[in-house]
Amino acid sequence: MPKNKGKGGKNRKRGKNEADDEKRELIFKEDGQEYAQVQRMLGNGRCEATCIDGTKRLCHIRGKMHKKVWIAAGDIVLVGLRDYQDDKADVILKYMPDEARLLKAYGELPENIRLNEGVANVLDEEDERDVDDYIEFEDEDIDRI
Template identity: 80%
Template sequence: MPKNKGKGGKNRKRGKNEADDEKRELIFKEDGQEYAQVTRMLGNGRLEANCIDNENNIRKRLCHIRGKMHKKVWIANGDIILIGLRDYQDDKADVILKYMPDEARLLKAYDEIPESIRLNEGIAGGMDDDDADGDANDYVHFEDEDIDRI
């Protein structure tokens, strides 16, 4: 029986981009680019996003996730992304970059993103100010009789 000469299978290849956790330089938008917030994932490498053209103008655009990011950078609802606008199609765009939650907070601090945009930090962001109250309505209380019936 021959010895295995390879280093591993597809699971090893999937874990190659583990070095993305390190700090990277904050990238600002240039001409032909805009910031956007993901509203809906559509599948097939596409998503719907609210583009922040300026303070008063927020447009919905259909965005395509470029091949370099496809299946390597996971994008979810509420994420802040950088998109490249198309000259020939105004209602479509291409996703160039996904900002990490701390980078999105920095963009908001630099007034690149308007204050009206609510950032979705997910689990890494911790609790919001609204959740800090610790309302009793967030929990379901059972009586001993209910537990015995289950």
């Protein structure tokens, strides 16, 4: 029998998310940083995000957040801009949905940005109008077909 040399299995490596319940201080952007909304995840610790200044950038998720903070499309993140590459940035922080709402209330985020709080199947006003668009057939029309 081989001797166990590790300290535990994969459940130990996952850890416990006890720190999620605590309220953390809201962090605002500084010089060289920008707010962004994730458009899509690309894999390999990267994502495509649209910054508030209107630039679409390829963002790298920093190692401290990798496999610990899960980022999805539509999330609001704080990215650090690069001096030497304007089309690339680094994800520094992911804002929780309530923090993103606070940023929008403080005027840090523009009003036209749509916060995706993870609520599925939320209809826009446009979508509600599309729901009512249906064709009603009479029984006679069906018989002729």
